[in-house]
Amino acid sequence: MKDTLFFLEKTELFKNLTIDEIKKSLKDLNAKKQTFQKNNLVYELGKPIDKIGLVISGNANVIKEDFWGNRTILTQLKPGNIFGEVMNFQKNKNPNINVEISKESEILFFDFKKIFDSREILESYNKKLILNMFSIVTKKSILLTEKIEHITKKSVREKIFSYLSTCAFKYESNSFKIEFNRQELADYLSVERTALSRELSKMQEENLILFKNNKFTLIKKD
Template structure:
């Protein structure tokens, strides 16, 4: 799948013809940049002036707690964004870091070019602007879902909240999550050993079944 295919499927360019997207990328001064595994795309505290759309690979957003513990906030895949809320906010600094989990390609679009009135008054740009605000709302709701896991009082509640959300999105009872145990513990902000113990107990209680990162809600 090439870059244009990813952009056609992305929320930002929804409803815009491929030929129009190619023309708009020039008008918007879009720039493609590649990163190696482990390289930082955005660091916590950075100013962000561009909308980043992932074209290839995956990344994760993380945040350091006051104790220095790294908490996984979200994962990003092709078609997804990097720090879109910070880019839209204007002068606010990015509250989290974005790091490449593998070889990564990101398309950066200056947010001012998205918000500026198109000189050609093209309908496609109007659609782009509508999609941009829609994407901001979508990202905010994703973080709201993430917060639902964090505010749960017990590890069991956190696991069930997360798995229920993933199963609902996948419309399936059996899902493969994008985490190993260490990453899952980081995402739920719990101790890894405690998480493993609780997963085993939940399996014995007949709530879930799992093998590695494949889970079934019973």
Template structure:
């Protein structure tokens, strides 16, 4: 079962020999929505491969405020975790289950071996770095150049895309935390977006009309 899931989610990137090694070395772990998978300053002993669900990757400032960096989907890994594994072994991010999720946890010592000995793993890691780097640049651009209402609408559209639905279940406080702003600001901007016919609000639900 573990090998079949790996083939389904990672078979287009990784060769079959490596998939078998990963299945043998990995440990399946399941997390419910909002569970913390990896926390800041946690010692990293495993590399996560996401088999199902979504995982939010967040940074935290000195006052405990969080900022959403990117969201992992099934078939991906967290390159911020990989970077930490190659350095201090202490996590610089917090990974939280966006929805119920299943991960395969790979011992960190395997990463270096496969990187040097398996071309498909090496290419997968380098492509993952490039994807995450582009997403972090986009996050920086959003903060630096977009107005908060534009950031909010883009966030809602991205979230809708992740869930393959134009209706998302989310509370205002969660949006505020992800965008590193206040709930009052989020509520005001959501109302503005509703008045401009871009979204429709209901209790803990938002329908995106302007996809």
């Protein structure tokens, strides 16, 4: 538990909270830790989401499915990331999203809404957690806007260029490692994996990019 507390102290959600405040908040918010294996689903599609999750270790993807089972990756979760916060506060709690574990993971679940209980609202950690949550939701909104920009491009190549360009600016380099494997990237950009692989190969042949596995280098022509 001690290691978990020191880890949480470095996360965005618990930023500026003392260890004692984190311990108290976890107790008050009924926090519970659970381990998931690769390919496990954290939520059951169509079922209410009544807890917020925070990734302690491992990786996961937030996935949206349509009526026919077509999947789109909305975002990738790393240690320190939270999920389920928006759906937790919505009146309609039967979303068509899921969180799929891509690497054995430990998830900390807690009832964030309890922070608004009359007793908890007076606690010293309360305002800090609310401000931190607001910051996280704002940043997620920006990331969602970026994704919309990528997937609304007309061609597969334009979608790839849009995504890789964003990565280059993010890492401030023309060489970087992306967060997705090929299937995950295809799901994220809403394209077929074969079409994605074919277009990446063409772009490399045309000396527009270089790549090996998930490491990419963008080439700017003179």
